Amino acid sequence: MKEYFDKLLIIFVREFNGYFRTPLASIFLLVFLALSSGMSFFMGQFFQRGQADLNSFFVWHPWLFLILMPAIGMRLWAEERNSGTIELLITLPVTNSQLVLGKFFASWIFTLIALLLTTPIWISVNYLGEPDNGVIFISYVGSWLMAGCFLSLTSCLSTLTKNQVIAFIVSTISCFIMVMAGFGLILSSVRSWAPIWLTESIGSLSFLSHFKRIQYGVLDFTTLIFFVSMIILCLWINMQLVHLKKAD
Amino acid sequence: MTLLNAQNLKKTFDNIVAVDDISLSLDVGEVVGFLGPNGAGKSTTMKMLTGFLEPDEGSVFVKKLSLHDSPLKAKSLMGYLPEGAPAYSDMTVSSFLNFIGLMRGLKDNLLVNRLQEMSDQINLDSVWDQPIETLSKGYKRRVGIAQALIHDPEILVLDEPTDGLDPNQKFEMRNLIKSISKKKGIIISTHILEEVEAVCSRTIIIANGKLLLNKKTNELLTTKNKKLDDVFREITNKKK
Numbered sequence: 159m160k161e162y163f164d165k166l167l168i169i170f171v172r173e174f175n176g177y178f179r180t181p182l183a184s185i186f187l188l189v190f191l192a193l194s195s196g197m198s199f200f201m202g203q204f205f206q207r208g209q210a211d212l213n214s215f216f217v218w219h220p221w222l223f224l225i226l227m228p229a230i231g232m233r234l235w236a237e238e239r240n241s242g243t244i245e246l247l248i249t250l251p252v253t254n255s256q257l258v259l260g261k262f263f264a265s266w267i268f269t270l271i272a273l274l275l276t277t278p279i280w281i282s283v284n285y286l287g288e289p290d291n292g293v294i295f296i297s298y299v300g301s302w303l304m305a306g307c308f309l310s311l312t313s314c315l316s317t318l319t320k321n322q323v324i325a326f327i328v329s330t331i332s333c334f335i336m337v338m339a340g341f342g343l344i345l346s347s348v349r350s351w352a353p354i355w356l357t358e359s360i361g362s363l364s365f366l367s368h369f370k371r372i373q374y375g376v377l378d379f380t381t382l383i384f385f386v387s388m389i390i391l392c393l394w395i396n397m398q399l400v401h402l403k404k405a406d
Numbered sequence: 407m408t409l410l411n412a413q414n415l416k417k418t419f420d421n422i423v424a425v426d427d428i429s430l431s432l433d434v435g436e437v438v439g440f441l442g443p444n445g446a447g448k449s450t451t452m453k454m455l456t457g458f459l460e461p462d463e464g465s466v467f468v469k470k471l472s473l474h475d476s477p478l479k480a481k482s483l484m485g486y487l488p489e490g491a492p493a494y495s496d497m498t499v500s501s502f503l504n505f506i507g508l509m510r511g512l513k514d515n516l517l518v519n520r521l522q523e524m525s526d527q528i529n530l531d532s533v534w535d536q537p538i539e540t541l542s543k544g545y546k547r548r549v550g551i552a553q554a555l556i557h558d559p560e561i562l563v564l565d566e567p568t569d570g571l572d573p574n575q576k577f578e579m580r581n582l583i584k585s586i587s588k589k590k591g592i593i594i595s596t597h598i599l600e601e602v603e604a605v606c607s608r609t610i611i612i613a614n615g616k617l618l619l620n621k622k623t624n625e626l627l628t629t630k631n632k633k634l635d636d637v638f639r640e641i642t643n644k645k646k
Contacts, residue, residue: 168508179496242492249456251482
């Protein structure tokens with residue numbers, strides 16, 4: 159068991175450091191911070207609302223992650239396949255689950271760092287008023303969980319291609335569908351032919367409706383289960399895809 | 407002692423038979439040369455021997471361990487240089503070899519010693535802290551060899567180890583292979599015939615996925631009393 163996590167950790171460390179070997183990490187962090195604060199101050203009218211909360215900050219996260227998470231996750235497997243290093247990885251004494259989990263956690267922890275770097279906005283709102291810090295904490299957790307869903311989906315899809323750009327575009331579209339699942343745009347195209355239970359269950363897959371509840375400080379069991387099981391499902395499919403597609 | 411034993415390997419890609427019923431074995435002290443025209447199935451066979459691909463039919467045994475049933479143990483006994491010597495191009499030579507060493511279960515002093523030995527033995531000293539993407543083809547190939555040797559495996563599978571090297575580097579590489587071959591079993595694939603004559607104790611020729619010849623190299627040369635490239639041409643053309 160210890161050996162299992164040792165190997166997972168080695169994969170994790172290599173992958174995590176990989177973000178910082180190229181300018182990718184700094185560019186990403188800069189873009190994330192600029193966009194998230196720009197959006198909450200200008201488009202979300204942080205000051206004009208006159209409320210001591212971070213709603214105008216978190217409300218943009220699903221839309222930001224839609225673009226930014228595929229940007230982080232697209233390289234996870236597409237690059238391995240493109241450069242042929244997947245052949246090295248698979249012939250090492252390591253299991254697919256260690257590889258998939260190690261890579262996923264590297265990207266997820268990297269996202270956590272990006273989120274933690276936004277704490278100045280939390281400090282500001284505490285300086286300006288008396289926000290409900292419990293709600294803010296839950297929003298951060300929810301935001302990170304949602305990012306994990308996007309990342310696991312992207313990681314899974316990046317196994318299907320050798321081209322990072324294709325991985326990015328396909329992942330963004332898939333993430334968009336997941337975000338919009340509860341909206342008329344997606345639902346009306348299903349409702350016309352599908353039975354009600356199917357329409358309802360597709361609607362309940364929406365990241366946005368789950369994330370909205372979190373934003374109001376409600377992290378209930380179903381939402382938690384939803385995000386966690388989405389991540390587990392995507393990673394499980396990811397493992398199967400690595401096995402099936404490694405040699406294509 | 408038999409290190410590697412493959413029985414009736416078969417692999418099909420989209421109705422194209424890449425490898426058709428190939429069996430081979432590898433003993434300690436042997437260097438087996440894997441010869442064949444391009445697209446003969448050399449790389450596919452090597453991918454099955456090292457556990458990257460699962461054969462459609464047949465099985466691979468590594469020292470009596472089934473590669474299919476206990477893949478982790480079997481893989482840990484092998485070192486593999488894939489075709490084209492892939493490596494993480496943004497990593498430095500030292501951090502890349504360090505990563506592979508850790509994955510191979512080397513730790514602390516042992517790892518430091520092995521890294522030092524690789525640096526000396528394979529002459530990587532001058533590029534030790536350079537990113538792999540900045541290296542010449544010859545150095546990249548050497549990094550690939552070092553990566554395969556780092557855990558001092560009993561079985562080495564090298565797919566075109568001298569491809570892209572200059573004559574001096576080829577000479578060095580062959581000497582390296584000879585010097586480590588006494589306690590190991592080595593399979594190399596190549597299409598350079600002189601290389602087979604120079605280092606391989608046994609020659610296997612395959613074409614169109616079929617095994618056409620499996621003989622000791624010196625027997626092959628004396629019985630036919632010909633040069634190896636004549637033998638090669640004769641065998642691979644005959645079957646078409």
